Amino acid sequence: MKSAGIRDVAELAGVSVTTVSHVLNDTPHTRVSEETRARVRQAAKTLGYGPNRMAQALRTNRSGLIGLLSEEIATTPHAGRIILGAQNAAREHDLTLVIVNTERESNGNSHRDDVQALLDRQVDAILYATMYHRQVPLPPNLKGLPAVLIDSTDQAGVVPAVVPDEVGGAVAAVTHLVEAGHTRIGFLNNDDDVPATHGRLAGYRQVLQAHGIPIDETLIASSPSETLPGYGRAREVLARDDRPTALFCYNDRMAMGAYRAAMELGLNIPHDLSIVGFDNQELIAANLFPGLTTVALPHYEMGAWAVETLVHLLHGDAQYKLLADKPTLLDCPLIVRGSVTKPRDN
Amino acid sequence: MKSAGIRDVAELAGVSVTTVSHVLNDTPHTRVSEETRARVRQAAKTLGYGPNRMAQALRTNRSGLIGLLSEEIATTPHAGRIILGAQNAAREHDLTLVIVNTERESNGNSHRDDVQALLDRQVDAILYATMYHRQVPLPPNLKGLPAVLIDSTDQAGVVPAVVPDEVGGAVAAVTHLVEAGHTRIGFLNNDDDVPATHGRLAGYRQVLQAHGIPIDETLIASSPSETLPGYGRAREVLARDDRPTALFCYNDRMAMGAYRAAMELGLNIPHDLSIVGFDNQELIAANLFPGLTTVALPHYEMGAWAVETLVHLLHGDAQYKLLADKPTLLDCPLIVRGSVTKPRDN
DNA sequence: TTGAAAGCGCTAACAT
DNA sequence: ATGTTAGCGCTTTCAA
Numbered sequence: 133m134k135s136a137g138i139r140d141v142a143e144l145a146g147v148s149v150t151t152v153s154h155v156l157n158d159t160p161h162t163r164v165s166e167e168t169r170a171r172v173r174q175a176a177k178t179l180g181y182g183p184n185r186m187a188q189a190l191r192t193n194r195s196g197l198i199g200l201l202s203e204e205i206a207t208t209p210h211a212g213r214i215i216l217g218a219q220n221a222a223r224e225h226d227l228t229l230v231i232v233n234t235e236r237e238s239n240g241n242s243h244r245d246d247v248q249a250l251l252d253r254q255v256d257a258i259l260y261a262t263m264y265h266r267q268v269p270l271p272p273n274l275k276g277l278p279a280v281l282i283d284s285t286d287q288a289g290v291v292p293a294v295v296p297d298e299v300g301g302a303v304a305a306v307t308h309l310v311e312a313g314h315t316r317i318g319f320l321n322n323d324d325d326v327p328a329t330h331g332r333l334a335g336y337r338q339v340l341q342a343h344g345i346p347i348d349e350t351l352i353a354s355s356p357s358e359t360l361p362g363y364g365r366a367r368e369v370l371a372r373d374d375r376p377t378a379l380f381c382y383n384d385r386m387a388m389g390a391y392r393a394a395m396e397l398g399l400n401i402p403h404d405l406s407i408v409g410f411d412n413q414e415l416i417a418a419n420l421f422p423g424l425t426t427v428a429l430p431h432y433e434m435g436a437w438a439v440e441t442l443v444h445l446l447h448g449d450a451q452y453k454l455l456a457d458k459p460t461l462l463d464c465p466l467i468v469r470g471s472v473t474k475p476r477d478n
Numbered sequence: 479m480k481s482a483g484i485r486d487v488a489e490l491a492g493v494s495v496t497t498v499s500h501v502l503n504d505t506p507h508t509r510v511s512e513e514t515r516a517r518v519r520q521a522a523k524t525l526g527y528g529p530n531r532m533a534q535a536l537r538t539n540r541s542g543l544i545g546l547l548s549e550e551i552a553t554t555p556h557a558g559r560i561i562l563g564a565q566n567a568a569r570e571h572d573l574t575l576v577i578v579n580t581e582r583e584s585n586g587n588s589h590r591d592d593v594q595a596l597l598d599r600q601v602d603a604i605l606y607a608t609m610y611h612r613q614v615p616l617p618p619n620l621k622g623l624p625a626v627l628i629d630s631t632d633q634a635g636v637v638p639a640v641v642p643d644e645v646g647g648a649v650a651a652v653t654h655l656v657e658a659g660h661t662r663i664g665f666l667n668n669d670d671d672v673p674a675t676h677g678r679l680a681g682y683r684q685v686l687q688a689h690g691i692p693i694d695e696t697l698i699a700s701s702p703s704e705t706l707p708g709y710g711r712a713r714e715v716l717a718r719d720d721r722p723t724a725l726f727c728y729n730d731r732m733a734m735g736a737y738r739a740a741m742e743l744g745l746n747i748p749h750d751l752s753i754v755g756f757d758n759q760e761l762i763a764a765n766l767f768p769g770l771t772t773v774a775l776p777h778y779e780m781g782a783w784a785v786e787t788l789v790h791l792l793h794g795d796a797q798y799k800l801l802a803d804k805p806t807l808l809d810c811p812l813i814v815r816g817s818v819t820k821p822r823d824n
Numbered sequence: 825t826t827g828a829a830a831g832c833g834c835t836a837a838c839a840t
Numbered sequence: 841a842t843g844t845t846a847g848c849g850c851t852t853t854c855a856a
Contacts, residue, residue: 137833137834138833138834138835139833139834147842147843148842148843148844149833149834149835149843149844150835150836150842150843150844150845151841151842151843153834153835153836154835154836154842157835159835159836162841162842163841163842164841164842165841165842168841168842182598183833183834184536184600184832184833184834185541185598185599185600186532186535186536186541186600186832186833186834187536187832187833187834187835187848188833188834188835189532189834189848190530190532190533190536190832190833190834190847190848190849190850191833191834191835191836191847191848192834192835192836192848193848195531195532205558205561205562205565207555207558207760208555208558209553209554209555209558209761211558212551212553212554212555212557212558215551215577215579216551216579219551219577219578219579220579223595228576228599229576229577230574230575230576231561231565231575231577232565233561233562233565233566249569252528252531253531253574254530254531254532358765359765359767360767363767385761385765388765392767395741413761414553415555415731415759415761415762416761416762416765419704419705419731419734419762421705421706421709421738483849483850484849484850484851485849485850493826493827494826494827494828495827495828495849495850495851496826496827496828496829496851496852497825497826497827499850499851499852500826500851500852503851505851505852508825508826509825509826510825510826511825511826514825514826529849529850530848530849530850532848532849532850533832533848533849533850533851534849534850534851535832535850536831536832536833536834536848536849536850537831537832537849537850537851537852538832538850538851538852539832825856826855826856827854827855827856828853828854828855828856829852829853829854829855830851830852830853830854831850831851831852832849832850832851833848834847834848835846835847835848836845836846836847837844837845837846838843838844838845838846839842839843839844839845840841840842840843840844
């Protein structure tokens, strides 16, 4: 019992396949009587008709497939949220997402082959997602294609891109600390030269300045953005007599290191030390004690935004090409758990 | 410059499209001279020819798409590894993976609509992955389709399924502890009625028995499989005078709770207390101090196995249908980090 | 050993 | 307002 085709529907409705096609696709500039429309729809429903996408694709030269090229899907839950956002948006537009995982390339040949693999599969457009916010060389065969960059930017400014608002996220985090009453706020930064490092530092400075809090440069430490180095730097900073009453950490892993440092030094979180992280990695943030107040990266939203933009691009909406000029920033909201309170002596 | 078609290749090679098709597909029972074959291949290469998958699909009634229906892609990195394994295996066979995320259904109507969505997209077969090992009701429209279950089993035994070898994983974990010299080994189990709970407990008992170590039932505690309850149970067990020298934890989150309990009680890990977890959630296991020795779930392997099996099913290899009889078990290997050593007084 | 031609299910230009 | 028909790019039957 193979599934019904358009001619079965036509036959049952007593009309031609053309009419069925027109009705079911709401083809513009065609006039079909309400009565006929109803009959056609009824017939389609009765037969459980769904169009054969392959035939449709062949005919229209549109596969309805969009490729998502993502780095390191498996290593972080972040990719999962991008996929989810893209997925849901794609479904809204009746598009199908094809995901391809790829390594992070170091040898500079970018992802030409992965793009080609997607092209061979007849995708209509491509989403390119990196694992962390940075600038990437554009695969050469991506140019000329409808494409959107997720969590990365293209120096040429030819492809629209969406990235997290790093500065805004840091502002939210540090503002939260300031509003709790803290004035001695340390910052445990990453030491890589990536946008997040600079953006979060900028946000940190910005808030202190805005509140007239003098910036003590010795309260700003940096290290690789892992738990262990974070622990090390946190110990140094927290062992000082004039230790900060709050710590803003570059990411949740470093915050996890800070938790350990605090515990070893007998500092109670949040009463002796308030902490805010970044990334909202549930597995860490929700399982620390107390739960880590942190800033979420808008992965879901970036995935969804990217697909929406792609749809506009596919429709040829000229204005959306202008988006390529500068990356679109998406909000990084604060997620409040239990690691922040007012400083003890206030 | 639209991409080359089969007739362009035929023209350039000076042969018919039939011959091109035969050569490029290595169609059996067709005899084409070596010389011609070479000419055709050369022409295809020159033109950068790749077949139009949509036309191919339409003609052969095989889309080359396989659907992966996965629960909660975004919440755990586990799904990522399944996807990766499935992805890579799919690529080997020139198949394209289409992923659909879905909620875990509670209202019992299983995932009928999600399966339908995949079917509407002309997938040739379906993979159904659950977030954790359990028995699931089969979506009714999945029957009759080539399908494989990942991390779950079907009570009817009509669809092949692949699941982790829970017992084997627990055996590996506890054996590791025994071989390090431990005889008082506690078990912090989950309290849900799921296969993992029973399997891991069975493995634990099995190893102790095999080594002639008497089982002290008071050393077996259970709670919800989260960090906080794990912490609570661990504190109780570790506060005892005859506390165990080692703890096998149902999962890494509970182990994380045990770490905290140990720290609060002044017990050094691994010297005063050895710990083994389960799940190998990198974010936790690699970031605890010392690193958590744990057991990995074979997500990648299950994804790959599922696709391989699907390919056989698609080829109609009868023997593979027999696989449905009982789920295939895949190894859960021990991942050694730093949380196990010999007991202090041994 | 190779080629001609039908036809997969659909859309759209053109006819009526 | 609705119908006829060509053809998207390919595979495959059948013929040469």
